[in-house]
Amino acid sequence: MSERSWSQRLLTGFRRTSEKLGTGLTDIVARGHLDTATLDTIEDVLIAADLGAPTAARIRAELEDRRFERGIDETGLRKVIAEEIAEVLAPVAKPLKIDAFPRPQVILVIGVNGSGKTTTIAKMAHALIEQDYGVMLAAGDTFRAAAIGQLRVWAERLGVPIVTGPEGGDAAGVVYDAVKQATATGIDVLIVDTAGRLQNKRELMDELAKVRRVLGRLNPAAPHNVVLVLDATTGQNALSQIDVFKEMAGVTGLVMTKLDGTARGGVLVAAAAKYGLPIYAVGVGETIDDLRPFDPQELANAIAGVEQ
Secondary structure, three states: OOHHHHHHHHHHHOHHHHHHHHHHHHHHHOOOOOOHHHHHHHHHHHHHOOOOHHHHHHHHHHHHHHOOOOOOOHHHHHHHHHHHHHHHHHHHEOOOOOOOOOOOEEEEEEOOOOOOHHHHHHHHHHHHHHOOOOEEEEEOOOOOHHHHHHHHHHHHHHOOOEEOOOOOOOHHHHHHHHHHHHHHHOOOEEEEEOOOOHHHHHHHHHHHHHHHHHHHHHOOOOOOEEEEEEEHHHOOHHHHHHHHHHHHHOOOEEEEEOOOOOOOOOHHHHHHHHHOOOEEEEEOOOOOOOEEOOOHHHHHHHHHOOOO
């Protein structure tokens, strides 16, 4: 995918957020000056675009500091917003590094059912294969036969090995077998799918704790990464998911999926400001190569609707 194509996808993916901002900013700019009432309105518009109260307050303060006695046009306002968003995103834009030794690097992928978790695993695997890493998948979501079947199909398409177990089987047992096989065959990265049934929170916590204990016995450093997949269409609900999974699984980083133009992508900024967790990649479509690390300024421009 060309860089230009990726930039266009970002613009498309954050269209809902940038358009929501645009509707509010057009009315604001018509007032011609940034008095207290106008700044209050800007702050409200930013919060309504899912950027979160802390980021909205930060942008408001920056606009107030700059004063703009001669007025400001919509383009200038968007650029200031983009600059501030980029500063929020810069510390968390951290691609996933494969640096574990001894191998394999074990990546637990977690998230609620329906978040795009299994497809994201496939996209992560594809990206790693493109970088010449050996990848294995483990179907640790034994609760759903569909999840096991879907992951098996992806493994066949990608040409990578997969370890599975029976529906309703012991997830920790699947992970144990997968680590043993990955170690024996010299695999670089083992990506483990996990169950996401939050309605049975205690069961899920117990299951994840058991998986971690098994991994710890095989390799004290594992899991090396615990990646939470978030569905951008859920907006602020994504933040509550981070709260729950941080408690349950010790999340080390995030992937935001389904940034397809209907998403409430501003929540990515809210998550960055509130949690400071690395955001490894964003997904802006359905193709296998649409999951990529992001440039903070480029993504901020897309959110604010600034032409690249």
